Amino acid sequence: MHRERGLSARLKLTLSYAGFLMIAGAALLAVVWVFLLRYVPDGPIMAIGGSVPNRDDLVRAFVPAVAWALVFLLGFGLVGGWILSGRMLAPLTRITRATRLAANGSLSHRIHLEGRNDEFRELADAFDAMLARLEAHVAEQQRFAANASHELRTPLAITQTLLEVARDHPNGVTSELVERLRGVNTRAIDLTEALLVLSHADRRSFVRERVDLSLLAEQATETLLPLAERRGITIDTSGKVALALGSHALLLQLTTNLVHNAIVHNLAEGGTVRVSTGVDRAGVTLTVENSGEKLSPQLVSTLTEPFQRGTERIRTDHEGVGLGLAIVKSITQAHDGILTLAPRAAGGLRVSVELPSAH
Known part of the structure; x- marks a missing residue:
């Protein structure tokens, strides 16, 4: 199925981390701003030795600092989020690689994910178990196909030999030869029917x-x-x-x-x-x-x-x-x-x- 390529999971996680950090930082700075406004007067107040800072002074001092803080949080969030998301998605990369190898026919590869038991470890272990069962099933099917071919070849070879004898000696066709042909043909039919029964059972396509x-x-x-x-x-x-x-x-x-x-x-x-x-x-x-x-x-x-x-x-x-x-x-x-x-x-x-x- 063809699908348009979108943003990678790592980039999405990075933007999510950076966005969350920006929102948390902005909320914290907003709380500080509201807290400071409670103790700063609206207009200028004269006092001995000079005037007391008012809200205009606070805006001129606080806003540039807030802007630089948000820029720092954005950069820190992007870099840190990229590194953290890469470490978190590393097991998923190994699982994806194993999936592609399996899709190309390599069923002997295993992930063997290290570390403690978590969601990625459970997924990797389940995938390894699936690969093991699939490899065993494919090996069994290959062995079965080889054995079935051998068993079918035997009655066909016997039939061919008997028919060649009958062709070379048309006057020597006896009831014994016909009976042997009939027995070999019956065995081939029984084997074919048994293979069909086995295939039907494996598909589970039956009414219960x-x-x-x-x-x-x-x-x-x-x-x-x-x-x-x-x-x-x-x-x-x-x-x-x-x-x-x-x-x-x-x-x-x-x-x-x-x-x-x-x-x-x-x-x-x-x-x-x-x-x-x-x-x-x-x-x-x-x-x-x-x-x-x-x-x-x-x-x-x-x-x-x-x-x-x-x-x-x-x-x-x-x-x-x-x-x-x-x-x-x-x-x-x-x-x-x-x-x-x-x-x-x-x-x-x-x-x-x-x-x-x-x-």
Whole structure:
């Protein structure tokens, strides 16, 4: 936005200081003038040894002195105000410089304002914290874009290879080749849809309504029951009505991802998944627990990273695209909720999502 350039803040403060000093000085001199007038006669008074000074004499003596005093106060106010305003606005200059560096793409710069805690220090600290969050967010987005590109490139490369085989050997196109193409294409579509869900949740562009988490848990469990049966996983659903305020579609996606993740990352045989809902003073809670291998806290802390499975990239022999818990984290944050992941002592994972209540 183009704006006409006005007076600088330093010049405005300087003029304000000088003006205030002039007004205060003039008021003080006026008080002195009124005080002196009370004791000076109007006309000349003869006394022994000469005449007594009257008001005319006072005017001739006082007015020039007042004029020189006001000139001195004006000069002193301008010089002193310029110096003081410069010292006061120095932190603002550093903040402005940091803002321009950030606008040019340098997010690693920090102000680190010294001194005691005041308004400028609070502003500088808040700006530093904002830069730190923004730098972390940009780094996360760059890492996510690189991982997404890698994941999308894999099915596309496989598809290209299969199509080249079919082109070079047109008589060798079999149902097995078509089925492999179909599977690769399905994975690419699932990954694209997951990226769209993640983007939609990050923008928070959804209508909020009353959603019962217990019904979502039952719906997600029913949908994924065939997958659980194929893997020999037992699912147990329990809990009370838990009304949250949010998007029905996104919260259903969150619940489905949690149950799906619990089924896929489980024991090879005899695994269990427990889904429960609850209500407390803090809000409503959805908890999904699953059996499995023992996990370390350090490994668990990486599970919400996109395209990660523990400390390694997700393998293609597991169903899913590596965005399940990343989407859960994004949807939880979009609903102002809290996501907690903790390893179970007996092995496996416990995931808890706490959301604001709709009551």
